[in-house]
Amino acid sequence: MEKVYILGRREKIDGGVLHIGRYYALDGSLGSKVYIDGLKPHVVLICGKRGYGKSYTMGTFIEEMALLEEDIRKNLGIVIIDTLGIFWTLFYPNERQEKLLKRWGLKPKNFDIKIFSSEENVMEYKKKGISAERFLIKTSELDIYHWSQLFNLPLMSHISAIIGKAISELKEDFSIDDIIEYIKKNEKINEETKMVAENFLYMAKNWKIFDKKGMPINEIVKRGEITVLDISPYPEELKIVIVAIIARKIFEARVKERKKQEEAVMKKIEVDMDIPLTWLAIDEAHVFLPLEDCLTKDILIKQWMRQGRQPGVSLILATQRPSSLDPEVLSHSDIIICHRLTAQEDIEALNRVRPTYMHGEIKESLKKLGTEKGVALIIDDTSEAVHIIKIRPRLSWHGGEEPSALPN
Ligand SMILES: Nc1ncnc2c1ncn2[C@@H]1O[C@H](COP(=O)(O)OP(=O)(O)OP(=O)(O)O)[C@@H](O)[C@H]1O
Ligand SMILES: [Mg+2]
Structure with a gap:
């Protein structure tokens, strides 16, 4: 043989x-x-x-x-x-x-x-x-590094810091809307920054991939x-x-x-x-x-x-x-x-x-x-x-x- x-x-x-x-x-x-x-x-x-x-x-x-x-x-x-x-x-x-x-x-x-x-x-x-x-991805699974990567922002940027603070204070199962809500209510953040952060978050919401529970x-x-995992529809x-x-x-x-x-x-x-x-x-x-x-x-x-x-x-x-x-x-x-x-x-x-x-x-x-x-x-x-x-x-x-x- x-x-x-x-x-x-x-x-x-x-x-x-x-x-x-x-x-x-x-x-x-x-x-x-x-x-x-x-x-x-x-x-x-x-x-x-x-x-x-x-x-x-x-x-x-x-x-x-x-x-x-x-x-x-x-x-x-x-x-x-x-x-x-x-x-x-x-x-x-x-x-x-x-x-x-x-x-x-x-x-x-x-x-x-x-x-x-x-x-x-x-x-x-x-x-x-x-x-x-x-x-679907569970929103709370994203840490600050992920968010910065997602929006192509430096880790030390204002927006990253704001999102970082929000996700550290929100409870376990949250949605993008909860992050937006948190930022809207926060009086320490000026209106202009709020608007930029919200825009980014709405963009992420539109991908319809982030979810409270995930899979x-x-x-x-x-x-x-x-x-x-056909991820072809998503940006890099x-x-x-x-x-x-x-x-x-x-x-x-x-x-x-x-x-x-x-x-x-x-x-x-x-x-x-x-x-x-x-x-x-x-x-x-x-x-x-x-x-x-x-x-x-x-x-x-x-x-x-x-x-x-x-x-x-x-x-x-x-x-x-x-x-x-x-x-x-x-x-x-x-x-x-x-x-x-x-x-x-x-x-x-x-x-x-x-x-x-x-x-x-x-x-x-x-x-x-x-x-x-x-x-x-x-x-x-x-x-x-x-x-x-x-x-x-x-x-x-x-x-x-x-x-x-x-x-x-
Ligand atoms: N082992 C093989 N036997 C027969 N045909 C093949 C074989 N490998 C490749 N081919 C032919 O070559 C074509 C190109 O192959 P493939 O799509 O894998 O290229 P690729 O290297 O992935 O290119 P790209 O860098 O553009 O993604 C195939 O569509 C097929 O027709
Ligand atoms: Mg190929």
Whole structure:
């Protein structure tokens, strides 16, 4: 029997593997299957220039998680941060590439998903028969850093201070209207400042996302399920706040869950798992993990990447621009999947973290990829190996296809 290597896995265990593609020979022929570990926490980074398969690869990865054996899958939860509104198509089979799938011995298939998004989007998704619900955040979960980020205000600004004071004095479950009310009544604030603060708060209210109660995190992360947070309708400042809050809540919930499970093992009892091991998939990751200061970096780098192994949280990130990512992201990624990349600064960014086991420059390896879409260099820290692979075709419809002006 041919020897099977599982990228990202140390132990010799069978099962729980993600079949993401095949080895790719320089003449374009395909070799044996490539597997990635789906049991342990990882940080997977997908990069490459525009249109060479990043979002597509992310989709393939997610499909593979959904195809895991039932007893493994039920211990995992997948949350997709969908900044462009392209992942709802997981709900449809990939009939567009049926012939290609056939060549791989595969068939189109659709996947069950649950989407959270804006009121308007929810209506659209429901019309398509997709399970969808409004996405809500508990107003009191925003601290002063979130509010300043939301309105693009310096933390030390007047308005930030006023909102900070209001939220520290209001009781647990409050709405934006309660904050406005508090500010209106406060006689120490001059009218002009009040008006500016109120304007900002009305703007936030119009996003219809902040709510007295919000939604519990176990609605978003569910055992064996794929959740798509379609945050495409919102401005970038709000996207950052959403990801910061959701990522923090998942992390905290997983820390608690881990304790609970550990105690159960000690006491030799069985307890139900509420929050499963979680994979957070973030396309356009440079928005949340830039070189500059950013709220989401505190959670995603300091918690998810530095400490994520213990609570069991994993990331799958995609970006066009590895050079505009915080360098720590590259050094924490234990699996890097790099599609065609030509910009000098991006290649250099990868070169800086180039592992010692990689002989020669990354530039030379990248040249071998050629221009075929879906071909990638995969750098696996666990096996300390580098391979050229072709990502398998998507079973479900890929929603990131470039629109074309040609008539259908
Ligand atoms: N593994 C693959 N097999 C077959 N076709 C692929 C594969 N990967 C990508 N493609 C094709 O390439 C197109 C572009 O891929 P994708 O949308 O993932 O690009 P991207 O790298 O995310 O680009 P952008 O930076 O613009 O988001 C897809 O619509 C698909 O037709
Ligand atoms: Mg993309």
